[in-house]
Each structure stands twice: as structure tokens, then as C-alpha cells.
Amino acid sequence: MEFEGLPEGCIADILSRTTPIDACRLSMVSKLFHSAADSDAVWERFLPSDYHSIISQCLLPNYPSKKALYLALSDHPVILDEGKKSFQLEKKSGKKCYMLAARALTIIWGGTDQYWKWLTHPDSRFLEVAKLRAVCWLEIRGVLKTLTLSPDTQYAAYFVFKMINARGFENICVELSVNFDGDHGSSKNVCLDPIEGSPNERGVAAGLQRPIVRSDGWLEIEMGELSNIGLEDEVQMSVMEVKNGQWKSGLFVEGIEVRPKYEN
Numbered sequence: 504m505e506f507e508g509l510p511e512g513c514i515a516d517i518l519s520r521t522t523p524i525d526a527c528r529l530s531m532v533s534k535l536f537h538s539a540a541d542s543d544a545v546w547e548r549f550l551p552s553d554y555h556s557i558i559s560q561c562l563l564p565n566y567p568s569k570k571a572l573y574l575a576l577s578d579h580p581v582i583l584d585e586g587k588k589s590f591q592l593e594k595k596s597g598k599k600c601y602m603l604a605a606r607a608l609t610i611i612w613g614g615t616d617q618y619w620k621w622l623t624h625p626d627s628r629f630l631e632v633a634k635l636r637a638v639c640w641l642e643i644r645g646v647l648k649t650l651t652l653s654p655d656t657q658y659a660a661y662f663v664f665k666m667i668n669a670r671g672f673e674n675i676c677v678e679l680s681v682n683f684d685g686d687h688g689s690s691k692n693v694c695l696d697p698i699e700g701s702p703n704e705r706g707v708a709a710g711l712q713r714p715i716v717r718s719d720g721w722l723e724i725e726m727g728e729l730s731n732i733g734l735e736d737e738v739q740m741s742v743m744e745v746k747n748g749q750w751k752s753g754l755f756v757e758g759i760e761v762r763p764k765y766e767n
Contacts, residue, residue: 512544513751515544524596524644526540528629547572550569554732577593580602580628586630589602598762602763610642611643620633633695643743644657648682652731654731655731659729660759661726662726663722666755676747677694679693680743681739693711712725
């Protein structure tokens with residue numbers, strides 16, 4: 504193989520211009536490629552350029568290599584901003600993923616015990632989640648600066664939640680929207696109730712998108728897409744149900760996650 508005659512540093516430089524998943528595959532070619540693919544020079548390029556600033560906000564052990572740090576950041580989210588945000592790398596690409604905790608969101612009447620309660624949940628990555636006690640006006644908003652995301656990347660926002668003894672969400676429309684700096688952006692009607700009723704019970708929610716179960720046990724539903732082209736924009740995301748007038752309860756809010764989206 505012609506590459507075998509190259510110095511290890513040169514091979515490492517070539518591998519660093521691929522992707523994490525390609526580097527792992529190519530590490531199986533030979534011992535020389537394996538050594539080059541595991542080098543800090545390669546995995547330093549796969550880490551975000553501002554990773555020092557990110558990891559300085561949390562307590563992390565001293566990992567023996569940049570590859571070990573990369574894998575740790577992709578396997579487990581780290582908590583930032585005093586527990587109001589989590590950060591994680593997408594393992595196959597190294598793209599940034601963020602989740603805004605419920606405490607980072609603007610929840611109408613979220614500070615009133617009569618309507619919302621803040622509590623711990625064993626499945627949550629955050630210290631607190633928001634439990635909906637009873638509201639007829641559901642309004643949740645989150646804001647994220649696009650410069651914190653990986654550039655030139657197609658992202659999607661996801662509402663992450665649970666339904667426990669929930670009422671008032673059966674087959675009603677909830678509006679989800681993703682906008683840039685107040686522009687119209689995109690919005691859509693969905694049903695947060697994961698259980699689809701019989702044809703006679705579906706009502707206005709017939710055929711609407713419903714949530715799916717995540718690997719961590721929470722439900723999620725896509726809110727909309729956003730493209731980060733390196734501009735200093737502010738993406739505004741919302742979950743709204745203010746028209747039905749029906750009292751709702753039993754919604755547990757984990758947060759809003761923004762992560763890369765690829766075509767199927």
C-alpha cells in the first residue's frame with residue numbers, strides 16, 4: 504500500500520481531514536494507521552475549536568488522550584450554565600448538540616406552584632424538571648444563539664418530555680415553531696399525546712405527527728429545522744396550545760434539544 508511509506512505524522516494529518524467514523528475504520532488497515540488514527544493530532548481536529556472553553560465550565564477527569572475525551576463527550580452529556588444546559592458531541596461527526604433544560608426555558612406561570620411544580624426526576628440529566636399541574640394556556644419558549652452550534656450544519660430542534668397520568672392532551676393540536684430573530688420561520692401542529700385514539704376519538708389530531716420514545720426513556724417530537732451558516736442569529740423555539748381552552752396536566756418537561764439532522 505503506497506500510504507505505508509509515509510511518515511506517521513503525515514498519515515495522521517490525512518486522517519484528521521476525514522471524519523471520526525472514517526478514522527476508526529482506517530485504523531484497522533495496519534499498525535501504522537492504527538497508531539496514527541489514535542494520535543492526539545487527529546482527535547484534536549475532531550473536537551470543536553472551542554472545546555477548551557466548553558469543558559472549562561464543568562468538572563471532567565483528566566482523560567489520557569484526545570480520543571478518550573472525544574468519546575467521553577459523545578457518550579455522555581456534560582452539564583453547563585449552572586445546570587441550565589447540556590452539551591454533547593454527535594459521535595459519528597463531532598458536531599455539537601445542546602439541550603436547554605426546563606429551567607432555561609420561559610414557561611408561562613412556571614413560577615406559580617398552582618400551575619407548575621419543579622422537581623427531580625430519576626431519568627433526567629438535569630437537577631430539575633418542570634411538572635405541569637394544571638393550565639389551560641400552555642406556552643413554553645426557548646432561545647439559543649446559533650454561533651454556539653457547529654457551522655454549516657443542518658440542525659433540528661426537539662421538544663423532550665414525558666406524559667405521566669396526563670390529561671387534556673388527548674387528540675388536541677399543539678403548535679411547535681422554530682424562528683430566527685422573530686422571523687416567521689416554520690411552525691406546525693402536532694399531538695403531544697403518544698397514544699393515537701380510535702377513528703371516532705381522533706378529532707382534530709387525526710394524522711398529526713406524534714412523539715417517539717428516546718433511548719433515555721423520554722419522549723421527543725421534532726419542532727422544526729434550522730441551518731447554521733455561521734451568522735450571528737438567535738433561534739427562538741416554542742411549544743404553544745392556547746386556543747382549545749381545555750385544562751391540561753401531567754406533562755413533564757425535560758427541555759429542548761438541538762442536534763444535527765441528516766437526510767434519510
